[in-house]
Amino acid sequence: MHPFRPPKPRRISELRPGARHRSAGADAAFSLVEIVIAAAIAAAVITTAVMIYQNITAAARPTASYSSLPVGATVLENLYGLSQTNLDVYSAPNYGRRADADLLRDKFWDDVARASAVFCLGRDGRNPSRPTTIAVPANFDGRTVGSPEAFRQLLPDAGEYDAYRGASAATNASIFLLQPSASVVELSVRVIYDIDLVPIGSDGTYAAVTRHEAGVLTDYYDIFYPAVDGATVAFNPLVVAFERAARKNFVEGDAIDRLKIARGRPFYFVWWPDPAVPRLEAVPAATTYAATDPKASYPAMGGRTSFFFVVPMFPAL
Numbered sequence: 001m002h003p004f005r006p007p008k009p010r011r012i013s014e015l016r017p018g019a020r021h022r023s024a025g026a027d028a029a030f031s032l033v034e035i036v037i038a039a040a041i042a043a044a045v046i047t048t049a050v051m052i053y054q055n056i057t058a059a060a061r062p063t064a065s066y067s068s069l070p071v072g073a074t075v076l077e078n079l080y081g082l083s084q085t086n087l088d089v090y091s092a093p094n095y096g097r098r099a100d101a102d103l104l105r106d107k108f109w110d111d112v113a114r115a116s117a118v119f120c121l122g123r124d125g126r127n128p129s130r131p132t133t134i135a136v137p138a139n140f141d142g143r144t145v146g147s148p149e150a151f152r153q154l155l156p157d158a159g160e161y162d163a164y165r166g167a168s169a170a171t172n173a174s175i176f177l178l179q180p181s182a183s184v185v186e187l188s189v190r191v192i193y194d195i196d197l198v199p200i201g202s203d204g205t206y207a208a209v210t211r212h213e214a215g216v217l218t219d220y221y222d223i224f225y226p227a228v229d230g231a232t233v234a235f236n237p238l239v240v241a242f243e244r245a246a247r248k249n250f251v252e253g254d255a256i257d258r259l260k261i262a263r264g265r266p267f268y269f270v271w272w273p274d275p276a277v278p279r280l281e282a283v284p285a286a287t288t289y290a291a292t293d294p295k296a297s298y299p300a301m302g303g304r305t306s307f308f309f310v311v312p313m314f315p316a317l
Contacts, residue, residue, distance in 0.1 A: 065091040069224055071206050075198055078126040079210055080217060089206060089224045090275075097275035100221040104209060105272075105307060107219055111191050111211075115177040117142075117314050119151040120239040120268050122162040122170030127194050129157055130212045134187040142187075146266060146313070148241055151176070154187070166241060166259045167297040172196045173238040175270070175311075191218075195238050195272060197280070203227055205280050207235075207273040223273065225280035233300040235280050240269040240298055241313075254291040261294060265314050269298065272307035 030038075068086045076082040090097050112118060134154055145151050149165060152158050162170040173195045181188035191213045198206040208222040240259065248260045273280060282304050289296040301308075 067091065067224070069200055069203075069206055071198060071200070075126065075196070075206075079194070079196060079208055080220075087206075087222075089222055091204075091224045091226055092280070093276050093278045094223060095276055097221055097223050101209070101272070101275055101307060104211065104219050104221055107211060108193060108309070111177050111193075112311060112315055114179065115190055115315055116180050117145075117178040118268070118311055119145075119148050119176045119178075119313070120168070120241065120270060120311070121148055121152055121174050121176070122164050122168030122172070122237075122239060123160060123174060124162065124171050125160065126172075126196070127174050127192070128160040130189075130192045130215050131155075132189050132214050133181075133183075134189065136185060136187055138185050140185070147243065148239075164241075165243070166256050167237040168239045168241075169237065171234075171236070173270075175239075197235060197273070200224070205235075207280060209272050221275065223275040225273075225278075228279045228281060233282050233284050235271070235273060235282075235304070237298055237301070238271055242267050242269070242294075255297065258292050258294050259297060265312055267313055268309075268311045270309040270311055271301055271305055272309075274305035274307050277305060 066088060069089050070085060071087045071089075073083070073085045076084055076087060135156075136154060145154070147165070149163050152161050152163065155161070161174070162168065164170070175193040175195075177190045177192070179188050179190035191211060194208075194210045194212065196206075196208050196210070198208075200206055204224055204226040206222065206224050208220060210217055211219040242262045243256075243260045243266050244262050245260055248257060251257060282300055284300065287299065289299060295302075
């Protein structure tokens, strides 16, 4: 062999005496044992995937349940202008409806930013009317309307709304957002938001938040909360009004005095139902508050919804 020439590679068969020679085709093939084992593994993986998929879809069914509810002709005509008694509604929790609620929340904040005043009224029935203007005397001084009750008394159908101070005990609520008016004898209503909770027998509660501009429904979201067994607390209060701290000079009892904490301008706490929460009602809170603590006016509302607002009564001032 030439001293500078590398040695010729030797075949495996030459290195391993007695080794059997296999063709290239034989090296690429699977044995019967390998095929059986691979099939068993594939069957186990597919079976596991099917079981996981079944569990996921079974758990997802409640979030997509859809049914016809006997909401009632009066309610549907008042909220949506519909001449029917039943309505197809999603049941909570539903994240599609939650997306609709998020959009309406953005619209609400935009309306508040453009408003000259906001007044939240409680009511136990339907909203009797959604006026675009409210008549006032020629010598009217808007600074005298410093509470929801003072505003309620300006409405021609004032009796349809509940008189309240502090926390509203009413089942439903209406939020009037005013805007600057060119008339000295009229208040101009920019938009009205209605919050309605309608019991559907013993099956649960239909909840809707609607936006009406110029008397026309423009936006809304709704959801049905199936009834849940056990001790519950109603979704209330929807609105709490905080008065000016200066009014503490007039002692009226803890239920009113504890909410006189607004330093500059009065404001509200407002809660909307959350479609992403599986139940509207809540187990009674274990925490108790002192009679002078503002939280004693709304102890059951903590952690029940992400749709919580702090709204000034006079945002444009």
